[in-house]
Amino acid sequence: xxxxxxxxxxxxxxxxxxxxxxxxxxxxxxxxxxxxxxxxxxxxxxxxxxxxxxxxxxxxxxxxxxxxxxxxxxxxxxxxxxxxxxxxxxxxxxxxxxxxxxxxxxxxxxxxxxxxxxxxxxxxxxxxxxxxxxxxxxxxxxxxxxxxxxxxxxxxxxxxxxxxxxxxxxxxxxxxxxxxxxxxxxxxxxxxxxxxxxxxxxxxxxxxxxxx
Amino acid sequence: xxxxxxxxxxxxxxxxxxxxxxxxxxxxxxxxxxxxxxxxxxxxxxxxxxxxxxxxxxxxxxxxxxxxxxxxxxxxxxxxxxxxxxxxxxxxxxxxxxxxxxxxxxxxxxxxxxxxxxxxxxxxxxxxxxxxxxxxxxxxxxxxxxxxxxxxxxxxxxxxxxxxxxxxxxxxxxxxxxxxxxxxxxxxxxxxxxxxxxxxxxxxxxxxxxxx
DNA sequence: GCGTAACCTTACGCACCAGTAGGTATGCTC
DNA sequence: GAGCATACCTACTGGTGCGTAAGGTTACGC
Numbered sequence: 001x002x003x004x005x006x007x008x009x010x011x012x013x014x015x016x017x018x019x020x021x022x023x024x025x026x027x028x029x030x031x032x033x034x035x036x037x038x039x040x041x042x043x044x045x046x047x048x049x050x051x052x053x054x055x056x057x058x059x060x061x062x063x064x065x066x067x068x069x070x071x072x073x074x075x076x077x078x079x080x081x082x083x084x085x086x087x088x089x090x091x092x093x094x095x096x097x098x099x100x101x102x103x104x105x106x107x108x109x110x111x112x113x114x115x116x117x118x119x120x121x122x123x124x125x126x127x128x129x130x131x132x133x134x135x136x137x138x139x140x141x142x143x144x145x146x147x148x149x150x151x152x153x154x155x156x157x158x159x160x161x162x163x164x165x166x167x168x169x170x171x172x173x174x175x176x177x178x179x180x181x182x183x184x185x186x187x188x189x190x191x192x193x194x195x196x197x198x199x200x201x202x203x204x205x206x207x208x209x210x211x212x
Numbered sequence: 213x214x215x216x217x218x219x220x221x222x223x224x225x226x227x228x229x230x231x232x233x234x235x236x237x238x239x240x241x242x243x244x245x246x247x248x249x250x251x252x253x254x255x256x257x258x259x260x261x262x263x264x265x266x267x268x269x270x271x272x273x274x275x276x277x278x279x280x281x282x283x284x285x286x287x288x289x290x291x292x293x294x295x296x297x298x299x300x301x302x303x304x305x306x307x308x309x310x311x312x313x314x315x316x317x318x319x320x321x322x323x324x325x326x327x328x329x330x331x332x333x334x335x336x337x338x339x340x341x342x343x344x345x346x347x348x349x350x351x352x353x354x355x356x357x358x359x360x361x362x363x364x365x366x367x368x369x370x371x372x373x374x375x376x377x378x379x380x381x382x383x384x385x386x387x388x389x390x391x392x393x394x395x396x397x398x399x400x401x402x403x404x405x406x407x408x409x410x411x412x413x414x415x416x417x418x419x420x421x422x423x424x
Numbered sequence: 425g426c427g428t429a430a431c432c433t434t435a436c437g438c439a440c441c442a443g444t445a446g447g448t449a450t451g452c453t454c
Numbered sequence: 455g456a457g458c459a460t461a462c463c464t465a466c467t468g469g470t471g472c473g474t475a476a477g478g479t480t481a482c483g484c
Contacts, residue, residue: 166378
């Protein structure tokens with residue numbers, strides 16, 4: 001008569017992942033504040049105190065989501081863009097991996113870049129990760145430049161890298177909002193913008209504002 | 213003895229602007245949900261029921277903020293980038309106006325692009341405005357292309373415009389986080405990335421993915 | 425100088441939600 | 455099969471914040 005045989009007891013590690021899955025889903029749908037711990041627990045098929053027991057408070061839970069999704073993304077990119085490749089090849093592979101990740105983990109993307117950025121305490125966590133990405137891109141550009149015997153001020157380089165990362169994130173948003181779109185094709189388009197622009201910069205071409 | 217002589221009664225239009233100023237400030241600092249109507253009312257130097265009487269519920273108030281800041285921004289850009297100028301000049305003036313606006317209205321920027329994007333109901337409102345910006349940029353590129361007798365698929369154009377807008381927004385974030393940075397210089401940097409990239413695209417140069 | 429309409433206030437009801445107290449069941453070890 | 459650790463639950467509290475009811479005060483028309 002005790003008719004709840006389907007719900008088995010599961011080891012902690014498994015339940016934690018289920019909870020994180022649910023949390024990412026709910027956070028991305030509702031936003032951090034509007035998401036309720038009850039809904040997350042419910043969605044994970046578990047009761048609320050379990051969430052608190054395993055993952056801690058709401059803030060800690062969100063940081064845990066941020067961390068998991070961020071790590072996954074960085075690994076996907078780093079695994080694809082080996083440092084010994086030529087710059088354009090590296091950029092291409094990195095972009096392809098990135099858009100592939102976003103296409104496959106739209107919820108995770110939303111949590112990372114739409115939610116985290118909105119509220120102060122988490123923005124820092126995100127800024128660190130984003131900073132690492134910017135550094136990678138800036139390092140790539142710098143490397144290519146030095147190979148040509150040219151030098152560029154570090155700040156300029158950083159800002160250019162920032163712009164490229166921003167453009168990429170923007171297309172990621174576009175991709176997340178267009179389920180029919182192809183990640184590979186999006187990566188190609190981004191490559192056109194980024195590389196053809198970067199190529200010119202690498203050649204030393206500089207645009208300067210017209211005189212008033 | 214009634215010692216509140218400094219607080220005068222003010223006409224509705226004035227109070228509404230004060231409330232919107234306070235709301236933009238608080239929303240940008242706390243985020244939409246964490247912002248409380250009490251704090252906004254307090255910051256505006258008025259009591260809460262007045263806010264409800266003039267601007268409606270919290271949601272409606274936020275939309276009103278979004279609307280005002282968005283309109284201001286669009287006007288600043290549209291006023292600077294006259295349609296009869298050559299493409300590079302238009303782009304430059306538009307960018308300069310944009311970064312000038314962000315530099316001068318950091319709170320408004322935060323409300324628009326950090327808060328609004330985070331939660332579903334408002335994202336649509338923002339997407340409309342952003343879409344108008346993308347259309348302007350895409351139209352500019354298209355115009356320049358046709359002048360050279362070339363044509364590009366509308367989707368490609370839109371995606372490129374999207375990337376450029378994204379890169380610009382990203383630098384705007386960077387600017388908002390670096391109070392010491394100069395909007396004009398940031399605009400120049402963006403111009404380098406955008407124009408040199410766009411210029412290559414306009415020449416018909418295309419990057420394509422390497423064979424596996 | 426008095427009515428009235430707009431401006432403005434204090435004080436509260438009600439709902440929602442983060443976090444917890446305290447208890448039950450299940451499997452594992454010896 | 456006793457003992458124990460771990461998985462899991464129901465049911466609550468306390469706090470916070472949206473939205474409002476009901477009443478006070480100032481300016482302005484006449």
